Amino acid sequence: MEEKKEDKQPKKRVTMKEQEPLVRARNFMEVPCGYTPEEAVAEASRCLSCLNPMCRKGCPVAIDIPSFVKLIKEGKFIEAAWKIKEDNALPAVCGRVCPQEIQCESMCILGKKGEPVAIGNLERFVADYEREKGEVQIPERPKLSGRKIAIIGSGPAGLSCAADLIKSGHQVTLFEALHKPGGVLIYGIPEFRLPKAIVEKEVDYISKLGVKVVLNAVIGKLFTIDELFSEQGYDACFIATGAGLPMFMGIPGENLNGIYSANEFLTRANLMKAYLFPEYDTPIKKGRNVAVFGGGNVAMDSARVALRLGAEKVYLIYRRSEAEMPARKAETHHAREEGVEFLMLTNPVRLIGDGKGNVCAVECQKMELGEPDASGRRKPIPVKGSEFQIEIDVAIPAIGTRSNPLLTKTIPDLSLNKRGYIIADEETGMTSKKGIFAGGDIITGSATVILAMGAGRNAARSINEYLKWKYWDTSKFVS
């Protein structure tokens, strides 16, 4: 009896091994070590193969999760990877950076009583397995349609859109402003969360599919969208330029030396490899005491990069409480484990210089939570007389981004919202201007990799429809 009872207990989730917190906090190597094949099979075997699989409904690109998990159970790892790639061109990326806990895994029936199937870990495992075994499959190129599509921005939205459109037989060009493709996957997400070699492989896969990648091409400056249509013969265009300009807090002292937008700090570290200075030429201030302002994933990434650069103290300063933090739980957990000190309900009010132009301290104010505000979160209110100072030599505001007008201002008849983001139909990506589709952060403001990928896929679908019918519905944009 006793044994039978135990059998009914759901098996424990197979945890993925990680580098020890205090070790990894000083290197740039990846934090989790990945599953072994045995671990992957064991984890996949926990799946109940539900008749009505909810997990798939939780995935923004509707990956056939039950099928790929079943293939893993059977030890068919390569086939499992191919199954995912039917719906998702970047599985090694998504397996690492998707917030599965609020998507597929949150819907898993096992999660009702215990822990859901580790879908993200399994996705990562098969993608890595396929890449490492050198069995990346390049599907045969379909018959050419004779249509040309320009995609602006090679981040997750652009990459997924390109992957889908090339499979439809179109000629696809991916224009990237920076010197490396991948967008936020390259400049934003740090090496220890997403190794750049993996991003390079995934982009390589997309170029092997036939997508032409043009680097160093700042569209709006080098060519306008109109020129892409009229002079270069493109039939449609997908704008996926991302969220753009960093926001600052507007407090005194913010332009002192040692103060970086999170975008700059991460771009120097990730894209320019400043953590390898002077082997790489780009410098970065390796602060001794670093303050990061903000509570999102980008704030966590910045704090963890600062630690790895050698900081003795890294403070994560957030004006609300931990419950309101937008960062993934796994990220805050990792940051805390590694020694980042969380100062909650704390708001910076001014940055103080050392008289030589460098930041040397931040003055903060304690906050308390009041009534819920427009975002539904309780509004932080300053506590009078609670000011205090912290000694720092690097500060990183990671409080979000606003739209970059560099491209949009060169398209006069494109409708933008008040904040400068492109207005587009969420389902189709159609904008107010015929032939131009848009998706990802340039529509929504800062969001996630997988949502951008979903937008890329949706746009690919509607671009295909558009090329067939040349029908453009702008009724939604007439105000």
Next chain:
Amino acid sequence: MFKILKKEELSDLVILFEIEAQDIAKKAKAGNFFTLRIDEQGERIPLTIADFDRKKGTITTVFQKMGKTTHHLGTLNAGDSIMDVIGPLGMHSHIENFGKVICVGGGVGIAPTYPIARALREAGNTVISVIGARTKDLVFWEDKMRAVSDELIIVTDDGSLGRKAVVTVPLDERLTEDKDIALVYAIGPAIMMKFVCVTTQKHNVKTIVSLNSIMVDATGMCGACRVEVGGETKFACVDGPEFEGHKVDFNLLMSRQRMYINEEKIAFERYKEKSGVK
């Protein structure tokens, strides 16, 4: 890869490159700049577009060897290639017929002053140009500047060429004599632009400067180049590089330019050791 078609050593320290960049040449205008990265380990640095040839598909830049990257760049020759060239960036100069204008170019800043002076002249302005440098060897493009100016004044700190003075001396004189100067353009080291602005403010003449702050992506993404103009934070890469000089906080600009002074030393020492450059 972007091929260097021509190299000219304007002095021991000042180098001119003509770089093959068809698409950039087609779009470049006076006041634009570009960024480059020499190789995989390289940093991205902004350089001015000193000229462009749309037919030949080339852009011309002039730079002074200062630290590691510019010294390394200076070792490249015609026929060599630069890994990444990105542009044209920044807002181009606003050109119209203002009447009478003075263009001040200091040191390596003479180069970007040239296309602006040319464009102003083509727009019908009377152009008085003042070019200067520390010493004779650092002055270049005298002929080119003369060709696009109604009058050219040359100064050097040591008097080895032209008048012995800093640029603000003849500038101040002209502004005192000539009450119909509508605009002054000044491009050069931050300290020069600062004192040009002090001078022109005295005479109440609008002044445009081009700010050479530290940049990374130079498309607005990072904010490394932030400057304060009229008490507001601006990004030199996308809001500029040209701004109304009287509103610019030059002390902040100069302070921010020195942000990596220690790192620059480390990189340069290491480079000198490896390459044997003195």
